[in-house]
Amino acid sequence: MAHTITHWCDGKPFTGTSGNTAPVTNPASGQTTGQVALAGLEDARTVIQAAEAAFPSWRDTSLTRRTQIVFRFRELLNERKGELARIITAEHGKVLSDALGEVSRGQEVVEFACGMPHLLKGGMTENASTKVDVHSIRQPLGPVAIISPFNFPAMVPMWFFPLAIAAGNTVVLKPSEKDPSAALWMARLWAEAGLPPGVFNVLQGDKTAVDELLENRAIKAVSFVGSTPVAQHVYATATAHGKRVQALGGAKNHMVVLPDAxxxxAADAAINAGFGSAGERCMAISVLVAVGDIADALVEKIAERAASIRTGDGAQNSDMGPLVTRAHRDRVAAYVDAGEAEGAALVVDGRQITVEGARDGFWLGPTLLDHVTAEMSVYTDEIFGPVLSVVRTDSYDAALELINANPYGNGTAIFTNDGGAARRFQNEVEVGMVGINVPIPVPMAYYSFGGWKxxxxxxxxxxxxxxxxxxTRGKVVTTRWADPSHAGIELGFPQNA
Structure with a gap:
């Protein structure tokens, strides 16, 4: 019998009162493995209230103590990351090595948050004016919300909650209902690390839960990662309700290959960046821009490598797992249909792939389309699957113009042995994260992740x-202690002296 995946509220599991659930499936088998609780309005408010009630005490907990708990979470995560990776593989479908990589990249942010005593240090100027001192501090906001996508159920939340918690905020995490168990696992780990009840909460649900997080007065900030239309809605709604918002949207990432590469x-990189995690990455390379006369040779090399990829159960000995749901698999396949109908050359077709012993899995193998143009839907839309499109250009300038004209600006890469061309590209391309001979330029935790446009x-x-x-938000404090020389009335604007 499928088990129920609950919320986490005030330090313990919380079933909620709505009675609504949604199925959670194993993408490799197609079988339902659980039922996730979907919050009603009162459930959402109960979880938010727990975060609100816990904030004053957590804000006033010493920075040393907060950091010790974050460090303990880091140690526990390091010891048990294999367990978390298996949960991710079972609900998302990505291969186990990829799931372990996801946890490790998230852990980098946890480690960065362990340096919060240094990161929160303010400045101080003694005697800025006569017998007047000035110092700056940074203080937490209050309860904050994190709305996370299905493709990285551990890493994306860890981009946000370690810093939020270490800085003194309380957190409500709303994971994807497609793979919700990783969030509960991390909640239990926080409790074991000694985090007080109410500081980290998990709200399972759908639009009802999301809208309450965007509108509830107790939530002071929202971090969101997902598709661009939803990111636009999140940003517009939350800012209209007075919240601070960072909403990371979709992507159409290009990889330029120059003739000297x-x-x-370059072919290895295109395979790794295009088909890793079945293409369900916001930093996946979905468009390869072949410059000059190298296209035929490059497409041939990519096709040879794509044919060798083993698609199967991510928990077994496979290179690439299934897509997250049957509906998403069919959506991606429909884009391949459209690309072929619009005139793209289908070099590698992953639509008919089957996996022995797992025919009900959500399979779609590596797919390669050549001679794609900027008008085709496989180019204009974010597909979020293992579909790599090859666009041919005559020159570097044409390749650059193609990228800069695209409405997305998340990540990009250039492959070349020409340092001058690479330096020109990093300066001229209108994209937030740039790789030079690096196909997936996700920055380290001490740099910041985010795109443009x-x-x-x-x-x-x-x-x-x-x-x-x-x-956090900044505050500047100006101090002068009572002195007889300060007596008297002076209505003029204060001046430094």
């Missing part, structure tokens, strides 16, 4: 110093 290395709504990127600033 090592085509073997329709890939980001709000001014603040995730993690790094921008993440610390997002979850």
């Amino acid at each position: 090592d085509l073997g290395l 329709n890939s980001l709504f709000g001014d603040t990127h995730a993690h790094g110093t921008e993440g610390v600033q997002f979850f």
Whole structure:
């Protein structure tokens, strides 16, 4: 019998009162493995109230104590990350090595948050004016919401909640209802690490839960990662209700290959970045831009490598797992149908792939389309699947113009042995994250993650110093102690002297 996946409220599991649930499936088998509780309005408010009640005490907990708990969480996560990876594979479908990589990248932000005593240090000027001192501090906002996508059920929440918690905020995490168990696992780990009840909460649900997080007065800030239309809604709604928002949207990431590049290395990179996690990454390379006369040779190399990829159960010995749901698998396949109908050349077709012993899994193998143009839907839309489109251009300038004209600006890469061309590209391309001979340029935790244009709504990127600033607000204190020489009335504007 499928088990119920609950909320986490005030330090313990919380079933809720709505009675509504949604099925959670194993994408490799197609079988329902659980039923996740979907919050009603009162359930959402109960969880938010727990975060609100816990905030004053947590805000006033010493920075040393907060950091000790974050460090303990880091140690426990390091010891048990294999367990979390298996949960991710069972509900999302990505292969186990990829799930372990996801946890490790999230843990980098946890480790960065362990440095919060240094990150929150303010400045101080003695005698800024005669016998007047000035110092700056950063303080937490209050309860904050994190709305996380299905493709990284552990890493994306860890982009946000370690910094939010270490800085003194309380958190309500709303994971995807497609793979909700990782969030509960992390909640239990926080409790074991010694985090007080109410500081980290999990609200399972759908639009009802999301809308309450965007509108409830107790929530002071919202971090969101997902598709661009939803990111726009989140940003517009939450800011209209007076909240601070960072909403990371969709992507259409291009990888430019110049004629001087090592085509073997470029082909490997295109395979890894295009088909890793079945293409369900916001940083996946979905468009390869072949410059000059290298396209035929490069497409041939990619096709050879794609044919060798083993698609199967992520918990077994496979290179690429299934897509997250049957509906999503069919949506991706429909884009391949459309690309072929619009005139793209289908070089590798993953639509008919079957996996022995798992015919009901949500399978779609690596797919390669050549001679794609900017008018085709496989180019204009974010597909979020293992579909790599090849666009041919005559020159570097044409490749750059193609990328800069795209409404998305999340990530991009260039493969070349020409340092001058690479330097020019990093300067001229209108994209937030750039890789030079690196196909997936996700920055380390002490830098910040985020794109440009329709890939980001709000001014603040995730993690790094921008993440610390997002979850805190600055205050400047000017101090002068009573002195007889200060007596008297003076209505003029204060001046430094």
